[in-house]
Amino acid sequence: MSAAASVQTSSFDAWLTTIPEFASATPARIQSLCSDIARQKAANPTAYAANVAWWRRTVRSMLDYGAQPVGGGREGEHLTLLLEDELLQRFADASVVRRRPMALVSVVNEMRLTNELVPFSEYLTSSGPSSPNTSSPASVSYFSTATLSTNLWWAMEQLGLSSGDDAGASLPYEQRWRSAAGEYVLFAAVKDAAAKLLKHHQSISSLSLSTTLYDRTTFRAAFGSVLFPASPHPPTDRDIAILLKHLQRDLGVLVSDKEVIKFVEPGQALKITQFDRNYLELMLAARNLSKQVDELNASVVDRTAKAKEYVARGRNDMAKSYLRSRASLQDLSLARLRSLETIQGVLLKIETSHGDIQIMKAYETSSSALQDLLSHPSLQAENVEQTMNRLSDALADHKEIEEAISMGGELAVQAGQSEIIDEAELDSELAVLVKEAEEERVQPSPQVGEGLPALDGTALPSIPLTGPEPVTEMRAESIQREKITN
Incomplete structure (x- = not known):
């Protein structure tokens, strides 16, 4: 097997x-x-x-x-x-x-x-x-x-x-x-995979061209891990072909051929231009150069380790050979790094120009929308002046009405008073009442047992808490009738 x-x-x-x-x-x-x-x-x-x-x-x-x-x-x-x-x-x-x-x-x-x-x-x-x-x-x-x-x-x-x-x-x-x-x-599986891919693309998408252009390898590397998370297997070439067909033919979110996969914005033509191919080629060249630089640096480290190993074993001739090889690799790595910097600089300028184009398109859209609003008849200068004059007249009329209502209220209050109250007389009467209240508070009240001789410790009879019934006028008449009868 x-x-x-x-x-x-x-x-x-x-x-x-x-x-x-x-x-x-x-x-x-x-x-x-x-x-x-x-x-x-x-x-x-x-x-x-x-x-x-x-x-x-x-x-x-x-x-x-x-x-x-x-x-x-x-x-x-x-x-x-x-x-x-x-x-x-x-x-x-x-x-x-x-x-x-x-x-x-x-x-x-x-x-x-x-x-x-x-x-x-x-x-x-x-x-x-x-x-x-x-x-x-x-x-x-x-x-x-x-x-x-x-x-x-x-x-x-x-x-x-x-x-x-x-x-x-x-x-x-x-x-x-x-x-x-x-x-x-299995069409349901195709639709689910497409939905996952588009959700992931929306999370990484920006004005950058690098998120819209791919080849088959970079496309699989960018989206393969999100398509079938329950599977230990990455998507196959046939999976990618089926998915691309659905995304292009049925959803219209990208256009692809054997070399280029391009995501498109709504309303954008489903077309791969020569600029797209050139830019993708530059991106792939930058990725390849970056990979080469990493591999060369790893080889330099390996040559250094080998040289040290042979020095320790007394094989200086072999150590010198590895050092010579390391020097060549370092020169090649430096040359590749300079080429990578040049390509990355070009890509950055292209990205900047592309971003500027997008910004200018946004400005044009904003300008067009603003012009449409300003061209409305209600925003014409003559109409604005007439409207503001009418508003000023209406506010002036409202102010006159408010003043008239306020003045009429004051006259009504004055007319409703039958006589004018003398405030000085009220103050004099109030002063008399205040003086009487103060005199009542100052005068002491008589104390129980005041003026009686002391009892030298003699116990007093207990007195019920409730006193005798007061003799009212009706009670006095009743007592008098009883005496006459007796």
Whole structure:
């Protein structure tokens, strides 16, 4: 087994352990999942729908992980499903499955009907949008009649035109397998990867040209880590090609060819200019020179270490040879560094000019918007003067009205007073009341027992807390009548 095949086998087995139904399910449950479910569609639609939904999720999980066991140097693909005998056999060879997933034939046909799976060749060659939810003429041309013809028996069954209760299920499995086998693009995975890429690009995007121009290598280096975070495998060349097709044809956010990938702003032409190619070439040259300088510096350090080693061993001739080699490498590194500085200076000037262009465009837009506002009839000088004069007259009228209301209020208050109160008389009366109150506070009140002789410690009789009932006028008359009666 080759090293690549061994790695892929390991990835497939590792992925299987993440699926609970495979890792811990009973043999009966696994048999139910892997068996041919075509006849189940008519006999038990609920169970059929549940099995199809489970396999949809499982296929997506396998691709997200990059665990699909495909050969030919295509290990780790994330966006294409290759339904072939090798895939089914890998399930059968896995110790946690031990069965060929024959249900995949029905699942793939269902996903083709809903355009969740699109034949790979059609995906790349079509010029129409690839959204499975659109009904535009372009999308109709995208899903060719060849794709629909392979699912004709499924469509006839849905329309009730089949020759039996379940015409699709009545076909031999091998015939249905030949109809379903092939390579497909999982469109939901493409859309999710595109969304992650665009979100990451927005987080790093600026006026800089360096964030808009890439080749395939730098594009993968910039965005590969964010596309499939659950996978131990980086995106493959086929993944990148599928993703670029969607971003350019369906979303219109970039334009690409074999050498250049260019992000475009809304309203910008989907065109790669000669300037784009020249600038990208300069950026790549700067990156390569920077890499060369780092490698040369590492070689200089290595030559120095070797020279010291031979000096310690008494081999001065070898030490001198390494020192001579180090000197040559230092000269070459210095020359590369000067070239790198020159290219970086040119790139900086281009970036500055590009930024100035963007700023001037912003100024032009602002100027145009301001001119549009100032050209409004209400902002003409004559109209402004007339408006301000009318406002001044209105404010003057308002002030006169306020003054008239205030003066009328004062007259009403004065007219409502029947006589004028003498403030001096009020002050004199108040002074008399204050003097009487002070005299009452100064005069002492008589004390209980005052003027009586002391009792020399003789105990006094207790006195009830409540005194006798006061003799009122009515009480006195009552006492007088009692005396007369007696």
